[in-house]
Structures are given as structure tokens and as C-alpha cells.
Amino acid sequence: MKAILRVALGLIAAIGGFVDIGDLVFNTQAGALFGYELLWAVPIGVVGIAVYAEMSGRVAAVTKRPVFDVIRMRMGLSTGLIVLVASLFVNLLTVAAEIGGVAILLQLFFDAPFMLFALVGALGLIVIIWITPFEGIERLFGYLGLILFVFVAAALHEHPDWHAVGGGFVPNGKSSTLYWYFAVGLIAAALMPYEVYFYSSGAVEEGWKPSDLLVNRLNAVIGYGIGGLLSIGLMMASAQLFEPAGVEPDHLGTVPLLAQLPYGETGLVLALLGMLFAIGGAAVDASFAAAYSIAQFAGWEWGKYRRASGAPRFTLAWLLFFALGLAVLMTGIDPLDLTEYSVVLSVVALPLTYVPVLLIARDRTFMGEYANGPVARVLGWVYLVVLCVVAVAAIPLLLATNAGGG
Amino acid sequence: MSANVVTLSHLLELRVEDEDGNSLGRVHDVRVRRVGTRSAAAQAQYEVEGLIVGRRGVLVRLGWRRAYDPAPLSPREVLRWTDVLAIEPDRLIVRRGAFDESGRS
Amino acid sequence: MDERFDLAYRLLDEQIVDVDGRRCGRVDDVELIGAAGEPLRLSGLLTGRGAYAARLPRRLRALGRKLFGDDVRGATVQHVPWSQVDEMGATVRLLGRAIDLGLGREDRGLQRPFGRIPGG
Numbered sequence: 001m002k003a004i005l006r007v008a009l010g011l012i013a014a015i016g017g018f019v020d021i022g023d024l025v026f027n028t029q030a031g032a033l034f035g036y037e038l039l040w041a042v043p044i045g046v047v048g049i050a051v052y053a054e055m056s057g058r059v060a061a062v063t064k065r066p067v068f069d070v071i072r073m074r075m076g077l078s079t080g081l082i083v084l085v086a087s088l089f090v091n092l093l094t095v096a097a098e099i100g101g102v103a104i105l106l107q108l109f110f111d112a113p114f115m116l117f118a119l120v121g122a123l124g125l126i127v128i129i130w131i132t133p134f135e136g137i138e139r140l141f142g143y144l145g146l147i148l149f150v151f152v153a154a155a156l157h158e159h160p161d162w163h164a165v166g167g168g169f170v171p172n173g174k175s176s177t178l179y180w181y182f183a184v185g186l187i188a189a190a191l192m193p194y195e196v197y198f199y200s201s202g203a204v205e206e207g208w209k210p211s212d213l214l215v216n217r218l219n220a221v222i223g224y225g226i227g228g229l230l231s232i233g234l235m236m237a238s239a240q241l242f243e244p245a246g247v248e249p250d251h252l253g254t255v256p257l258l259a260q261l262p263y264g265e266t267g268l269v270l271a272l273l274g275m276l277f278a279i280g281g282a283a284v285d286a287s288f289a290a291a292y293s294i295a296q297f298a299g300w301e302w303g304k305y306r307r308a309s310g311a312p313r314f315t316l317a318w319l320l321f322f323a324l325g326l327a328v329l330m331t332g333i334d335p336l337d338l339t340e341y342s343v344v345l346s347v348v349a350l351p352l353t354y355v356p357v358l359l360i361a362r363d364r365t366f367m368g369e370y371a372n373g374p375v376a377r378v379l380g381w382v383y384l385v386v387l388c389v390v391a392v393a394a395i396p397l398l399l400a401t402n403a404g405g406g
Numbered sequence: 407m408s409a410n411v412v413t414l415s416h417l418l419e420l421r422v423e424d425e426d427g428n429s430l431g432r433v434h435d436v437r438v439r440r441v442g443t444r445s446a447a448a449q450a451q452y453e454v455e456g457l458i459v460g461r462r463g464v465l466v467r468l469g470w471r472r473a474y475d476p477a478p479l480s481p482r483e484v485l486r487w488t489d490v491l492a493i494e495p496d497r498l499i500v501r502r503g504a505f506d507e508s509g510r511s
Numbered sequence: 512m513d514e515r516f517d518l519a520y521r522l523l524d525e526q527i528v529d530v531d532g533r534r535c536g537r538v539d540d541v542e543l544i545g546a547a548g549e550p551l552r553l554s555g556l557l558t559g560r561g562a563y564a565a566r567l568p569r570r571l572r573a574l575g576r577k578l579f580g581d582d583v584r585g586a587t588v589q590h591v592p593w594s595q596v597d598e599m600g601a602t603v604r605l606l607g608r609a610i611d612l613g614l615g616r617e618d619r620g621l622q623r624p625f626g627r628i629p630g631g
Contacts, residue, residue, distance in 0.1 A: 064601050072524050077539065077566040080524075130630050299526055299537030299558070301618055308628065312621030412551060414518050414541035415565040435519040436543075438553050440512070450512050452593070454543065454551040458517065490547045499547075 007215050013142025014219045018227025019234075020282030021101040021252075022094075022189035022343040024275060025336060027231045028249045028258070029404065030182045031238025036168030039235060041183045043169070045190025046228035048386065051379045052191065052354060053199050054220035055361040055372070060203035061212050062370045067200045067357060068296035074356040084297050086349045091194050091290040093342035095321055096328035098283035099125075100335025104252045105276050118329050122322045125284055129318075134205050134304040141281025147274030150259045150267055152233030157262040158240045165236065181397040181404055184390050185340070188347035190231065191387075194289035196353075201292040205303050210370060234258070252336065287325070291317035340403045348391045351384070358384060412493060421497040422459050422485070424504070430485075431459045433498065437484060456484035457498075512598065518553075521599055527558060527591070527614070528602040535614035538603060540565060542590065553593050556603070558614065561587025589613045 030038040060066050065073070072080045102121035103114050110117075129137060172179065199219075208216065237258040242249060249255055255275065259267035288304075295302035295314040302314040329335070358380050362372040372380055414436060422430040438452040489504035516522070518541050527536045536558035545551035561582040564575030580587040591612055597604045609615040 069526060072537065076519075076524055077563060078568060078571075081563075298560075299534060299539075301534040301615065308630070309622045309625040312618050312625045315625065316621070410544065410546040411554075412543045412545065413557070413565060414523060414543065415562070418519060435517040437515060437517050439515040441550075452553040454545070454553075455515060487551060492547045 007218060009139060010215065011218055011223050012146065013138045014223025015226045015230075016142035016145030016148070016278070017138065017281055017285070018224060019145065019148055019230050019278045020094075020189075020192065021098050021279045021335075021339050022185075022192060023231050024101075024234065024252070024255055024279070025249075025339050026182065026185045026189045026343065027234040028238040028242070028255050030186055031235035031240075032242035032247055032249055034179060034182065035239040035243045036164050036236065037172045038179070038182055038186060039165065039168030039232060040171050041186035042190065042228055042231045042235065044386065045187040046224055046231070047379070048187065048191045048383050049195065050220045050224045051376070051383050052196050052357070053224065054217055055376060055380065056196050056200040056357050057203050057208070057216040057220065058213055058370060059357060059360050059367070060200040061208035061216060062210055062368070063360070063366050064204055065360070066204050066292065066296055067197050067353060068293045070356050070360050071353060072297050074359065080297060083349075083352045084293060087193065087197075087293055087353060088290055090342060090346045090349050091286055091293070092321065092324055092328065093338060093345065094192065094194055094286045095283055095290070095325035096333075097335055097338040097342045098279050098286060099322070099325045100329050100338060101252060101279040102276060102283060103329070104335060105272055105279070108253050108256075108272060115326075115330060118326055121280070122283075122326055125280055126319065126322060129284055129288075129304075130308070134202070137281075137284060137304075138202070141277050141284065144277035145274060145281060147270050148230050148278055149233070150263065150270040150274060151237050152229060154259050154262045154267065155233045155236035155240065158237070160236060160240060177397060177400050178404065180393070181401040184347065184394050184397055185343055185404070186231075187386075187390055188343045188350075188394065190228070191350060192343070192346055193350055193353055194286040194346075196357075197289035197292055198285045201288070201296070201303075205305050213370065250336065283322075283325075287318045287321035290321045291315075337403060340398075344394045344398045344403075347387070347394050351387050351391050354384065354387055416493075417457070417498070420493075422457075422500060423497050424500050425491065425502045430500065431461050434458045434460045454487045456486045457490070459485045516599070522556075522603065525599070526602045527556070527605065529605050529609040529612070529614065530597070530607055531609075533609050533615060535605075535609035535612075535618075536589070539563060539588075555593045556591040556596070557588055558591065559588035585613065 027042070030041075056067055059070060068084070071083055074080075075083065099118050099122050102125075103117035106112075106117040106121060107114060128140070132140065171183075203212075203216070234255075238249065241247075241258055241261055242254075247254065252275075256268050256271035259271035261267075263270070291314050292302060294300075294317050295311070300313045301311040303311055306314075308315040328338070360366050362377065362380065364371045417433050417436055420433045422433060424430060435458040436454055437456045437458060439455040440450045441453045442451045485500060485504060489501045490498060491501055492499040522541060523538055525538050526534060527538060529535050538556045538558060539560075539562035540557035542554045542557055543551050544554040560579040563579040564572050565582070567575040582588050584590060589612070591605065591614070595605050595607055595612060597606045605612065610619065
């Protein structure tokens with residue numbers, strides 16, 4: 001019974017932790033601009049992250065190798081270094097975007113300069129990380145992220161035209177460049193690599209063994225699957241409320257309106273809180289992902305379970321990433337622009353880290369009986385193709401649409 | 407006898423040529439074999455038995471060192487250490503005919 | 512341990528772990544002693560950022576030395592004698608402790624300052 005409870009709690013945390021600022025921005029903008037017509041992109045992204053996370057979690061549980069250990073082993077030092085640097089760069093953009101998102105939301109509660117809130121937000125997150133054990137951090141942000149289901153409720157509240165919704169799950173023949181930019185962005189936002197670095201390292205932090213492979217599969221499939229409902233809910237609510245009015249949510253503060261319109265002040269507060277914890281949790285995950293990457297690549301001691309004094313360089317690394325994230329924000333770049341760049345560039349770097357994981361997950365020499373089964377085999381290769389297509393299309397579309405500016 | 411230090415990093419990717427200057431590929435890996443007595447007290451000593459040499463393919467160039475089958479390679483693909491004549495800064499010189507184009511050694 | 516194995520496949524770039532299970536670097540290079548025409552013996556592991564430059568393509572080595580430092584034994588690179596290696600699996604496990612082998616010095620140096628912070 002205790003085991004089932006543990007699994008359920010982990011699952012719930014995964015659901016709540018699914019959404020970050022990239023998902024919030026891309027899903028609401030897609031809904032506002034194209035109604036239901038991009039809903040099909042969400043399951044593609046969700047299944048993609050489920051496949052990647054399941055494989056990396058399985059590799060970590062069986063071989064005790066998180067993603068960047070696999071990368072160093074498989075690609076060697078010089079090629080691996082290129083992948084590491086590329087990953088850290090996009091990770092940094094992500095950390096900065098998430099901290100920026102936290103600051104924007106805090107500004108909606110209180111009146112004070114943006115950078116002050118960025119600093120306060122970052123410090124607050126650092127304190128939470130410092131005093132909370134690893135599992136506690138995940139539970140805290142995961143559960144509170146569930147508040148975002150207020151957007152799903154808002155979407156259902158408006159009695160959607162289910163026929164139109166269903167039609168949205170079939171890609172449209174209409175091929176405006178902007179449409180495809182958002183398709184790429186939606187898939188990329190769901191498939192953020194920092195989530196997988198964090199997830200696979202977490203598997204080692206929590207001491208997963210082959211007996212935990214069922215939990216791994218549940219987290220990936222059910223956890224991310226239900227998390228995907230949050231994205232769909234966001235897009236639907238935006239399609240119902242913003243699109244007819246011609247509202248373009250180009251400020252993060254517009255998003256909570258989706259919950260305020262049906263539910264008033266309560267809806268507004270819930271939306272803001274949900275967003276705050278989802279984005280804050282993502283900031284934590286992204287800076288830890290960077291620290292995990294560096295430490296694992298270089299061979300340093302790492303892990304929250306080692307305590308700060310037990311893994312000092314690892315600790316310095318994630319602290320430094322928060323600081324660098326703040327530094328990026330100080331350049332004055334708009335956090336929403338930053339979000340778009342971090343999402344689009346992340347997907348360009350994604351195949352580099354996906355391929356080594358896929359190759360190990362299917363290799364019986366390393367995985368024994370736990371190597372990819374038929375489902376993982378098919379999906380693993382299908383998604384390699386999907387990722388390469390998306391990665392190649394991403395930058396041209398970004399440039400052609402002026403980052404979604406049209 | 408000089409105690410020459412050779413690093414693996416020097417050997418990997420080193421161009422392999424025979425005495426006549428024909429290019430035979432690059433070093434992909436170094437195979438070692440246990441030598442000496444199997445004493446429980448002493449740690450096992452290993453000596454280089456041979457080098458795995460191959461063409462410089464795109465995958466190998468990208469660093470996919472384990473792209474090849476890890477199972478014991480046939481003797482054809484392993485260049486015996488005893489056939490190596492000299493280690494130079496930019497190439498490895500091997501005996502004529504030790505490892506030819508058809509992969510026989 | 513195995514009768515034979517391949518150095519780049521099994522040993523190079525693997526995580527080094529000491530007898531207490533502490534991570535203390537990766538196998539950044541491998542040292543052999545001997546020459547052409549003589550036996551070439553596996554002498555030990557090299558670990559540390561000073562070994563990075565030698566792993567880079569020739570043209571990038573000078574840049575590598577600027578970024579990661581020169582090969583200074585005892586400082587930027589440590590030599591771990593082969594006799595200290597216990598087993599090779601998912602990690603290379605050593606017989607001794609990191610502190611006795613001169614490994615993980617950077618982490619140890621930062622241990623006290625971090626230990627002073629509450630919760631560290």
C-alpha cells in the first residue's frame with residue numbers, strides 16, 4: 001500500500017510539473033491565433049517526451065547512467081564537449097526565461113521593479129532548494145502545479161464544440177509559415193531536454209533499480225500524458241476566449257484572464273499561483289539539469305542527496321546558473337522573446353542528446369533483458385525522424401516568422 | 407631500455423601507414439591482454455595485444471567510438487602490436503603486409 | 512577481471528569511483544609504458560582537466576590548453592596506477608580512497624566552506 005502511495009505521489013508530481021513557461025506561451029498563443037487547429041501538435045510533443053523520458057529513465061535505472069554519462073561514454077570527450085556546450089547554452093536561456101516568468105507574475109501581485117522580483121524569485125527558489133530534500137522539491141512544485149487544471153476547467157466551462165475540437169487533432173492543409181512555426185514550437189515546448197536530464201538524474205538520485213521500471217513507465221506515460229491535458233486545456237481555453245476577440249496574449253499576464261473570465265477573482269488567483277509554481281519548478285529543474293550535465297560529464301560528485309558539502313562543485317554549478325540566468329535578464333531582453341528562443345533552439349540541440357540515449361536503450365550489452373521492446377523500438381526510431389525534421393525546420397521558421405511576430 | 411610513456415589519446419585516431427607509406431586507416435581502439443601470473447595478491451597486468459584499425463568513416467569521425475560491434479573482433483581486424491615498427495607524432499608505421507586492404511593480417 | 516578488453520571501449524571516459532563509492536573524476540586518458548618492438552604495458556589512468564587538451568583534434572589543442580589548462584601532474588592531472596583499479600563495470604572502481612590517491616581535491620577543498628552554511 002505504501003508503495004502504491006509513493007508511486008501515485010510521484011505520478012501526481014509529474015503531471016503538475018509538466019508545464020513550464022514555454023508551454024504556457026506557445027499553447028495560449030497558438031489557441032489565440034489558430035483556434036483549435038494546432039491541437040494535433042500537442043500529442044506529438046507529449047508522446048515524444050514520454051518516449052525520451054521512459055528510455056532515459058530505464059537506462060538510468062538499469063545501468064545507473066544518466067543522460068550526460070551516456071553522452072560522455074558514447075561520444076567521447078571532444079564530441080561530447082560540443083554537445084555539452086550546446087546543451088548548457090539552451091539551458092541557460094531556459095533558466096533565464098523561467099526566472100523572468102516568475103518575476104512577471106510577481107509583478108502582477110505587487111508593484112516593484114522587474115529585476116528586483118527576478119532577484120527575489122531566484123533567491124526564494126534557492127532557499128527552497130537548499131532546505132528541501134530532492135523528493136520534497138519535486139512534490140512541492142508538482143502538486144502546486146496541479147492548480148493549473150483551473151485552465152482545463154475553464155476550457156470545459158465554455159461548453160466547447162467537440163466536433164471542432166476533434167477536427168483540431170488533424171493537421172490542417174492550410175500552410176501559413178506562422179502556423180508551422182507554432183507547430184514546431186508546440187512540439188519543442190513539450191520536448192524540452194532539460195526535463196529529461198533532470199528526470200534521468202533523478203532516477204539515480206532516488207536509487208532506481210530495474211524493479212522501478214514500472215514506475216518509470218507510469219511516470220512517462222500517465223504522468224506526461226495527463227500533463228499534456230494541461231497544454232490542451234490552455235490551448236482550448238485560449239481558442240474559446242482569445243481567438244474570437246482577436247486578443248494576442250503577448251504578455252504573460254494575459255494568460256490568467258482565461259481563468260478569470262469564467263471564475264472571477266478566484267480563477268485569477270488560482271491561475272497565477274498555478275503558473276508561479278509551474279514556472280518556478282521549471283527554473284529549479286533547468287538549473288539542476290545544467291549542473292547535472294556538467295558534473296556528470298566531468299566526473300565530479302553530484303546529487304542533491306549528497307548534500308552541498310558532499311558535492312560542492314555540483315552545488316556551485318546550479319547556484320552559478322541561477323546567477324547567470326539573472327545576468328541574462330539584466331540585458332533587458334524580453335522574457336517572452338527569451339522563452340521563444342530557448343524553446344526553438346532547444347529542439348535544434350535535441351537530436352544530439354536523444355541519439356546516444358536511444359542507442360544505449362536498445363543495446364542488449366548494456367541493458368540486457370531491459371533493452372527496448374517492440375513499442376519502444378518503433379517509437380524510438382519514429383521520434384528520431386520527427387526530431388530531426390523539427391530540428392531542421394526550427395531555425396528557418398523562427399527567422400521567417402520573426403519569432404512568431406508574423 | 408627507455409621507459410617510454412605512450413598515451414591512449416596519442417594512439418587513438420593516429421594514421422596507420424605501412425613501411426611503403428600506404429595508408430591503412432586510423433587507430434580506433436587498443437586491445438590489451440592479461441599477462442603474468444594470476445596471483446590473488448597482485449593486480450592483473452595488461453599488455454597491448456593489438457590495435458583495432460579502420461577506415462575513417464563519418465560515424466567514427468563524429469566520435470561514435472562504439473558504433474562497431476563490441477563482440478570479439480576477428481583476427482583480421484586487429485593489427486598485432488608486434489607488427490608495429492614505430493610510433494611517430496603523426497603516424498604509426500607497421501610492417502609491410504601486416505594488415506592489407508582486404509583486411510587479412 | 513577480463514582476459515582481454517579494449518581500452519577506448521571499456522575504460523576511456525568512464526566514471527571513476529573510489530572504494531567508498533565517491534565519484535572522483537573520469538578516465539580522461541590512459542597511460543601505457545613501452546615502445547614499438549617492445550611490450551607496451553598498461554600503466555595507469557589519467558584524470559583531470561589537464562588531460563583534456565590531448566583528447567581534442569590536433570588543431571584545437573592550443574585552444575584546449577588555454578581553456579582547460581596544461582598537463583601538470585599532481586595539479587591539473589592525476590595519475591592513478593593500474594594496480595589501484597579494482598574492477599571495471601558501469602564505473603571504474605578503485606581499491607583506495609580518493610583522498611589517498613590525490614583525487615577529488617577540488618571537492619574536498621570546498622567541503623569546509625559549504626559545511627559551514629546551515630543545511631549544507
